[in-house]
Structures are given as C-alpha cells and as structure tokens.
Amino acid sequence: AEGIHMAEQALADNRFVLWYQPLVALHGHVLGVEALLRLDTGRAEGLLNPGHFFSALDHPLLARKIGRFVLNTAVHQGMLWLNQGFSLRVGINISARHLLDSEFMQDIHAILARYPDFPRELIELEVTESAPMLDFPSAISTLQAINALGIHIALDDFGTGNASLTYLQRLPAQTIKIDQSFVRDILVDNKDLAIVAGVTSTAQALGLEIVAEGVESLGHARKLADLGVNVLQGFAIAEPMPAEKISNWVKNYK
Numbered sequence: 001a002e003g004i005h006m007a008e009q010a011l012a013d014n015r016f017v018l019w020y021q022p023l024v025a026l027h028g029h030v031l032g033v034e035a036l037l038r039l040d041t042g043r044a045e046g047l048l049n050p051g052h053f054f055s056a057l058d059h060p061l062l063a064r065k066i067g068r069f070v071l072n073t074a075v076h077q078g079m080l081w082l083n084q085g086f087s088l089r090v091g092i093n094i095s096a097r098h099l100l101d102s103e104f105m106q107d108i109h110a111i112l113a114r115y116p117d118f119p120r121e122l123i124e125l126e127v128t129e130s131a132p133m134l135d136f137p138s139a140i141s142t143l144q145a146i147n148a149l150g151i152h153i154a155l156d157d158f159g160t161g162n163a164s165l166t167y168l169q170r171l172p173a174q175t176i177k178i179d180q181s182f183v184r185d186i187l188v189d190n191k192d193l194a195i196v197a198g199v200t201s202t203a204q205a206l207g208l209e210i211v212a213e214g215v216e217s218l219g220h221a222r223k224l225a226d227l228g229v230n231v232l233q234g235f236a237i238a239e240p241m242p243a244e245k246i247s248n249w250v251k252n253y254k
Ligand code: G
Pocket: 035, 036, 037, 049, 050, 051, 057, 070, 092, 093, 094, 095
C-alpha cells in the first residue's frame, strides 16, 4: 500500500524518471540502452528503484499510467539520441499488468503515431516470464501483434520462471536476456557456467540474440564471449546513468 501511495504521488508531481544502462555488442559497438525506472524523492534519499514501489507496477490503473510514462519518455529520448546521430536501441520493461491491459495495444499505436520517424526495430519491449503465466493466449496474441508492427521483443530475466522453454517455443521474440543470477557465478560455479552455455547455444540454434545481464567484471565478459554470448550488460560495462550522460559515454566507449 505504501508503494502505491508513493507512486500516485510521484505521478502527480512528475517525479518518475528514467535512467539508462548501455548494452554493448561483443566487438565493441554500443547496441543500445535499457531504460530503468526511478522515483525521485526530491529528498536526501535521492532516487528509489522499483523495489520500493513494485506493487504499483502490478496495480490495474497505475501499471497503465506508469507504463505510458515509460513508453513515452523512453521513445522520446531514443528520438533525441537519433537526432544527435546516435542510433540506439531502447529496451523498455513492460509489466505483466500493462501487457495484459485491454488498452495496451492502443498505447503502442499511440507511441508509434507520436514518433513515426523512430525506427520500430529500435524499440525493444522487455517482457518477463510472469506475464504469459497469467494469461498465455492473450500474451501470445499481443506479442505477435507487436512483433508484426516491427517492434522487437526480449524475454527478460530468462531462466528464472518455470516455463522458459515453452516460451521460447511459442512466444515471438528476437532476444533472450539471461538473468544475472545465472551470470554472477560463472567464474566459480560450473553448474551456472553450464546453464549459461546451454541457454546460449539454444539461443544460437534458434537464431536469437542473447544478452547476458549482470556482467560485473572483465573476467565475466571474456568468459561470456568464449561461450558465444552476443551482447553484454552490467556494471563492468556501465552502471545505469541519466539520459544526458549517455551520448558522451557512447562517444568515449573504446
Ligand atoms: O533497475 P533496477 O535493478 O532497480 O530494477 C529492478 C527491477 O525493476 C527489474 O526487475 C526491472 O526489470 C524492473 N524495472 C525497471 N524499470 C522498469 C520499468 O520501467 N517498468 C517496469 N515495469 N519494470 C521496471
């Protein structure tokens, strides 16, 4: 309840902000960013991450309102970067509640109408495994409709749900983001290494891009490269940062 109240206030006061974390392809170029929601308390606590207001992201009305803010802000920012000469794919986390909302497709069409010149393949919706679990047929048809518009889909937190392989089989997706809980210990735990290797070769066989999240050291990056992971994201590459810092970061990368 506290998270819901906090989010209502933040919407009213315009205190939601997006930070962005770069994703880099193996051979050096910056592929894009993931938009990460933060709540600016305006006080000493500074920015709160979604752990403080997760309940709002699952609230029937707030999920829609926050989701629209995130879509609009992220695509607007992507357009600004493009106009500055930076072609960056923008990853946008979609809550299960918003994905399954009867107004979700309208929200998608509205954003495409507002930014008709933004390349649709630069929009990547990150969907976690909880969404299809709630209503599989509805999630499939919505994701197919989105894909048919040219928007990309990533299966986020891959491996942490209980139906990953079913999703790979049945959901339209271009990207798998393997969860950081599998990546963290690949240098010390052969089980985790085997899991990441297996998911990577499955992704390759299916022609999907594979992103490793939670890449925290150069050692991790090297090991992931050896395994054939295409794209890296994590503190070893860059921490999330405000939008204004991204263009300089991209210019200075390698
Ligand atoms: O960035 P951070 O580690 O604080 O994110 C915590 C969780 O919140 C992650 O699971 C992430 O996917 C989720 N998250 C971050 N930004 C958004 C957002 O804009 N919308 C939704 N629905 N979830 C988000």
